[in-house]
Amino acid sequence: MHGSPIRRTLMQMITLCCGTSLLIAMASFFGYELMSFRQSSVERLQILGRAIATNSTAALAFDNSSDAATVLGALRADPNITAAALYDAQGQIFAIYPANLTRQQLPARPDMQGYRFSHWHLNGFQPVMDGTRQLGTLYVESNLDAMLGRLKMYALTALIVAALSTLAAYLISRRLQRRLLGPIAALADTARAVSDRHDYSVRAQHSGMLEFDLLTDTFNHMLTQIQESAGKLQSQLGRLSLLQHITRATSDRQDMRSIFQVVLSSLEDNLPVDFGCILLHEPATRTLSVYLVGARSHGYATELTLPEGREISIEDQDLSRCLAGELVHEPDVSGLELPFARRFAEVGLLSLVSAPLIVENEVSGVLICARRAAHSFSSGECEFLRQLSEHVALSSHQASLYAALQRAYDDLRQSQMTILQQERLRALGQMASGIAHDINNAISPVSLYTESLLEREPNLSERTRSYLSTIQQAIEDVARTVSRMREFYREREAQLTLEEVDMNRAIRQVLDLTRPRWSDQPQQRGIAIEMHTELAADLPHIMGADNEIRDALTNLVFNAVDAMPEGGTLTLRSYAVEGVDGMKSVTIEVSDTGVGMDEDTRRKCLEPFYTTKGERGTGLGLAMVYGMVQRHSAQMDIESVPGGGTTMRLTFIAAESNLAATARFAMPPAQARPLRILLVDDDPMLIRSLQDTLQEDGHTIVAANGGQAGIDAFKAARQQGERFDAVITDLGMPYVDGRKVAAAIKAMSPGTPVVLLTGWGQRLIAANDTPANIDRVLSKPPRLMDLRAALAELQP
Amino acid sequence: MASLRTLRALLLCVALCGGPTALPAAAPSATEQQVKAVFVFNFSHFVEWPQQAFPSPTSAFIIGVLGGEQVAEQLEVAVRGEHVGQHPLQVRRLQGIGDIGDCHILYIDKVASAQLGDILAALTGRHTLTVSDLDGASQRGVMIQLATDSNRVHLLINVDSARAAGLTISSNLLRPAQIVRAAGAP
Numbered sequence A: 001m002h003g004s005p006i007r008r009t010l011m012q013m014i015t016l017c018c019g020t021s022l023l024i025a026m027a028s029f030f031g032y033e034l035m036s037f038r039q040s041s042v043e044r045l046q047i048l049g050r051a052i053a054t055n056s057t058a059a060l061a062f063d064n065s066s067d068a069a070t071v072l073g074a075l076r077a078d079p080n081i082t083a084a085a086l087y088d089a090q091g092q093i094f095a096i097y098p099a100n101l102t103r104q105q106l107p108a109r110p111d112m113q114g115y116r117f118s119h120w121h122l123n124g125f126q127p128v129m130d131g132t133r134q135l136g137t138l139y140v141e142s143n144l145d146a147m148l149g150r151l152k153m154y155a156l157t158a159l160i161v162a163a164l165s166t167l168a169a170y171l172i173s174r175r176l177q178r179r180l181l182g183p184i185a186a187l188a189d190t191a192r193a194v195s196d197r198h199d200y201s202v203r204a205q206h207s208g209m210l211e212f213d214l215l216t217d218t219f220n221h222m223l224t225q226i227q228e229s230a231g232k233l234q235s236q237l238g239r240l241s242l243l244q245h246i247t248r249a250t251s252d253r254q255d256m257r258s259i260f261q262v263v264l265s266s267l268e269d270n271l272p273v274d275f276g277c278i279l280l281h282e283p284a285t286r287t288l289s290v291y292l293v294g295a296r297s298h299g300y301a302t303e304l305t306l307p308e309g310r311e312i313s314i315e316d317q318d319l320s321r322c323l324a325g326e327l328v329h330e331p332d333v334s335g336l337e338l339p340f341a342r343r344f345a346e347v348g349l350l351s352l353v354s355a356p357l358i359v360e361n362e363v364s365g366v367l368i369c370a371r372r373a374a375h376s377f378s379s380g381e382c383e384f385l386r387q388l389s390e391h392v393a394l395s396s397h398q399a400s401l402y403a404a405l406q407r408a409y410d411d412l413r414q415s416q417m418t419i420l421q422q423e424r425l426r427a428l429g430q431m432a433s434g435i436a437h438d439i440n441n442a443i444s445p446v447s448l449y450t451e452s453l454l455e456r457e458p459n460l461s462e463r464t465r466s467y468l469s470t471i472q473q474a475i476e477d478v479a480r481t482v483s484r485m486r487e488f489y490r491e492r493e494a495q496l497t498l499e500e501v502d503m504n505r506a507i508r509q510v511l512d513l514t515r516p517r518w519s520d521q522p523q524q525r526g527i528a529i530e531m532h533t534e535l536a537a538d539l540p541h542i543m544g545a546d547n548e549i550r551d552a553l554t555n556l557v558f559n560a561v562d563a564m565p566e567g568g569t570l571t572l573r574s575y576a577v578e579g580v581d582g583m584k585s586v587t588i589e590v591s592d593t594g595v596g597m598d599e600d601t602r603r604k605c606l607e608p609f610y611t612t613k614g615e616r617g618t619g620l621g622l623a624m625v626y627g628m629v630q631r632h633s634a635q636m637d638i639e640s641v642p643g644g645g646t647t648m649r650l651t652f653i654a655a656e657s658n659l660a661a662t663a664r665f666a667m668p669p670a671q672a673r674p675l676r677i678l679l680v681d682d683d684p685m686l687i688r689s690l691q692d693t694l695q696e697d698g699h700t701i702v703a704a705n706g707g708q709a710g711i712d713a714f715k716a717a718r719q720q721g722e723r724f725d726a727v728i729t730d731l732g733m734p735y736v737d738g739r740k741v742a743a744a745i746k747a748m749s750p751g752t753p754v755v756l757l758t759g760w761g762q763r764l765i766a767a768n769d770t771p772a773n774i775d776r777v778l779s780k781p782p783r784l785m786d787l788r789a790a791l792a793e794l795q796p
Numbered sequence B: 001m002a003s004l005r006t007l008r009a010l011l012l013c014v015a016l017c018g019g020p021t022a023l024p025a026a027a028p029s030a031t032e033q034q035v036k037a038v039f040v041f042n043f044s045h046f047v048e049w050p051q052q053a054f055p056s057p058t059s060a061f062i063i064g065v066l067g068g069e070q071v072a073e074q075l076e077v078a079v080r081g082e083h084v085g086q087h088p089l090q091v092r093r094l095q096g097i098g099d100i101g102d103c104h105i106l107y108i109d110k111v112a113s114a115q116l117g118d119i120l121a122a123l124t125g126r127h128t129l130t131v132s133d134l135d136g137a138s139q140r141g142v143m144i145q146l147a148t149d150s151n152r153v154h155l156l157i158n159v160d161s162a163r164a165a166g167l168t169i170s171s172n173l174l175r176p177a178q179i180v181r182a183a184g185a186p
Helices: A005-061 A065-077 A145-197 A210-251 A256-270 A298-303 A317-325 A339-346 A379-456 A462-489 A503-525 A546-562 A600-604 A621-631 A659-666 A684-696 A708-720 A738-748 A761-766 A784-793 B002-017 B030-044 B069-079 B095-103 B112-121 B161-164
Strands: A083-089 A093-097 A114-118 A119-131 A131-145 A275-282 A289-291 A328-330 A351-357 A362-371 A497-502 A529-535 A542-546 A568-578 A584-591 A636-642 A645-653 A677-680 A698-703 A728-729 A754-758 A776-779 B063-065 B089-096 B105-108 B127-131 B144-149 B152-158 B178-180
Touching: A005 A065, A005 A093, A005 A114, A005 A119, A005 A131, A005 A145, A065 A083, A065 A093, A083 A119, A131 A698, A131 B112, A145 A210, A210 A256, A210 A379, A256 A275, A256 A289, A256 A379, A289 A298, A298 A328, A317 A351, A317 A362, A351 A379, A351 B127, A351 B144, A362 A379, A379 B095, A462 A546, A497 A503, A497 A621, A503 A529, A503 A546, A503 A568, A503 A584, A503 A754, A542 A645, A546 A568, A546 A584, A546 A621, A546 A645, A568 A698, A584 A659, A621 A636, A677 A684, A677 A708, A677 A776, A684 A698, A684 A754, A698 B105, A708 A738, A708 A761, A728 A784, A738 A754, A754 A784, A761 B112, A761 B152, A776 A784, B030 B063, B030 B069, B030 B127, B030 B144, B063 B069, B063 B095, B063 B112, B069 B089, B069 B105, B089 B095, B095 B112, B105 B112, B152 B161
Parallel strands: A529 A568, A677 A698, A677 A728, A728 A754, A754 A776, B063 B089, B063 B105, B105 B127, B127 B144, B152 B178
Antiparallel strands: A083 A093, A083 A131, A114 A119, A119 A131, A275 A289, A275 A362, A328 A351, A351 A362, A497 A542, A568 A584, A584 A645, A636 A645, B144 B152
8 A cells, every 4th residue: 555645644734733733832821921021020120129229218318329339239139130220319320230330331311210121131210219209210220031041941841842742743643543544444445345356245344433433334335235236237137138038939939829838937947936827818708718827837726726728707806907907016915805816825825926918908918927925026027027028918919910820821822722723623614514515415316216215116125125224224324424523513503403312222223333343343353352231121211312322322332442452341231320309310331341541541531632543543532422412411421440441421311201202203294285396406416316206296396407597497487477386495506595596586476485405404403593585494315204294384 | 529429419408308499509518517407307207206206196397406507597498398297397496405305306516515415314215316416426325426527427326325215217227327336335
């Protein structure tokens, strides 16, 4: 420690103070001494003078100068008396002391009475009185040697005293300094230790001196405050880094649950808290429920009866305050009456903080944190939780936005896929429609002639009749297949026409139709498929479209056969089930012992274009089955075990009665009287076949090739006064189609019935959507029976 | 030198008595008489008389002169207006021995020396200071003898006589004086 100014200054101050006071004391002492000495000198000389004067009266009175000299000689006793003289009444020198003194060394004449100092001498004149008479004057002169000697003595003493005092002051000041500077140095050492080591836990020691102890206390208090501040800063930094950690962790996550998991586990590990959970608020329904409980908080959650998913009353004052957007801090819940807080108090969680998760001015949830010890959440931690809740709310909000975005994106993609697929289907449907139209046109003559033959040729052999019947059946199936193909591809608009179907019959038909697939072809490959049928005897009919049901069953049989490449057992089963409500239903099962389906395949198998058969499959089979099931309001169950076979189960609602339908079918067709009919079509083969068959019924047929030709023929006939009883026109014709023909004819003759023949007829019928100006729509291939019925009905 | 000093003393007396009247043209003899007169006057200040010497507190202090007209004259000049205490000074020229009883100071000139024995006898028991310039007077019982020696006047004092008369002589007076013992005294 180098020379400290405070020490030198202190010493200088003390020495200066001592010296000054000493000097003042001495100066006043000297002054007093001088004064008193002067005074006493004067008094002494006065007394002496008075004595001498008294003794000199006789000498002067009786003019005895020798006696006067003797009297003056008495002054010898005082060595300081340097001169004396007696003057007589006339002022002449009468006697001199000492004798060797010359008169020139004395005042020539007596001066003013009294004593005075001059030139280091004290002298004075004293009258010699006899009563009131002045006999003469005495002059006395004294040197000040005695005074000087005394002053010298005093000066020497003062010097010694001053030296000793200064020495004493120096020693005392040193001692005082040590006492004064010691605590300061100790304080400075403490301060240096604090600043060097940044250790704010050291404390300065008391020195026992009041002011220094005050200073030390203040210093220590300051240190305590710094220590507290540093501690607070440290914990603040810790919380800040925790906040950052949580924020970073949550920013990596996109779903709300994992964000909350990260938040809760971070709080449990690092803040730490003894219990943490997230409540979600549903403003629409005004409910609050436990969304997530921290990983370590499940024990408390059970005790608190706050498991995940539990709904909580938001009437609770704490929570309602929190839901108003306020952070609620209960430092000690033990004395509170609020139900939510009391729940925590009962399990020993005494400190409770509820932080609202606010998103866009809405409280979306509440972060609950609790600790066992009361008053254990500092204001810094509450602030931290408030900030954290803001971050968390934002993150979860972002996550939910992200999820919504993802959903919207998925929906969009799904829509796009659907649109693409629909577009594809639409194109396919259009193509199929064209094909169906052509096929219908093409098979129309076959159908008409076959029907006509069966009806009108009495000489047909039994075999011919049988063949013709089969042809007719096949034609009808083709027509239906074609129409169904179109049905499949276009959007569902219409209810299908339902009729009573005998399921057992349909199954048998399917077995006949599919025999080649499950019997002949496998045998050729050297494998055996065993066919079992378990058909319930008195199975109720159902309401449905039997061709669709047959097709569906056919598809199921094909799939079953395909599922058993190594052979196996195919079982067709039918049975009736009566439900609890008395509703009867009919169930058909198609079971195989094939490869079965895994979960993924089972889930996707109903989707269109999904196939496991590679190039051989279209992916439409089960999709068509499912479409049929839906159209029939039926149910479809799939049981499948990979390697253990598959069972397809279709359940239909049973029809209530099967008598009405039978009666309708038994009704004989009405016969029309011979009519004059205009037949308009662009297909010569169809014209000829229709013409042939209708003429055989006795009608007169005028055929027109094409729409315009038909209108012209009708116009020409009217001008000639001929009239047609009915017009049969094709729908699809180049340039002028059937609708225009109908419109033209109705314009000319509203009373003339118009029958429209169309390759799309099935659809029009099903839709019960008879276009304007058309009285009846018949589908191709036209059945003679239908034509007859229509004409009979429409004839004027 | 001596005459000068005498003159000075005379002048002092004149100054003290305060009057130009004290300054007549003085003959040398007269000067001696003057000095003696001043001395006699001065004695009144160096001797203390008992109370009973005065009939009343304000009664006159009487200086009697027996013979010696010149001294009497000088004395009258010297004491004019003077007091001893509250007693006014008064000079009496005495013609005979019968008048001496009331005097406080009695100056006996040489001319009356023949009667000295009688005078002293007459003054026995009286408080009278006797002064004389007669040679050997002090030995004969006169209290103060004024002896002239080389123009200076000396004092010879018979202390015993003074004490016998109840008078107290100031030590100041005794110091410059020569003390004389009465003949026959121890």
